[in-house]
Every structure is written in C-alpha cells, then in structure tokens.
Amino acid sequence: MQRQEPTAPGDRRDDGPVRMCCICRGRFPKETLLRHVCPGDAGAGAPGGLVPDPEGRLPGRGFYVCGDADCRRRFEKYSGWRRKCKGVRL
Numbered sequence: 001m002q003r004q005e006p007t008a009p010g011d012r013r014d015d016g017p018v019r020m021c022c023i024c025r026g027r028f029p030k031e032t033l034l035r036h037v038c039p040g041d042a043g044a045g046a047p048g049g050l051v052p053d054p055e056g057r058l059p060g061r062g063f064y065v066c067g068d069a070d071c072r073r074r075f076e077k078y079s080g081w082r083r084k085c086k087g088v089r090l
C-alpha cells in the first residue's frame, strides 16, 4: 500500500507542474497561472513593476497569480516581490 500525502507540495508529477499563487497562496496547475518575472532579470524595460510572461519563457524568478479576479486585482498592488528580486533598480 502506498501512502498519499495530500499536502506534500510539488510531488504530483503526473499532474504537471504546480505553482503557488503569491496572493492567495493556493496551489494551482502552472498553466492556469499567469507568470511574471522580476524586471531586472527579464531586462524587458518595465521599471517599477513585474514583467508579465504569458509564455513562461523569460529567465529569472517567477511570480504567479491565479485566475481569481480578486487575486488579479490585488496582484497589481502586490509589492512583496521587491524584496525577493535582487538587483532591481527602482
């Protein structure tokens, strides 16, 4: 018999990658989340804000927000990433 740990993060490989929404901290399949990266890492010239990365191709640390309307709204004012993005000039 195999023991299942329903709360174990990220080990449901068969379901694909799971990421955490940085607003509600819920875990969702990666493809349902909108990825953003640190502006300094992406070099995409978006000072003062995270860079949306809908295709998930930009390098650097990713910040994910789920599809919930409240999360999307709160994400616009989310500033916790500033402490996590190193070397970002604001």
Ligand SMILES: [Zn+2]
Pocket (backbone or CB within 6 Å): 021, 022, 023, 024, 025, 026, 065, 066, 067, 068, 071
């Ligand atoms: Zn959320």
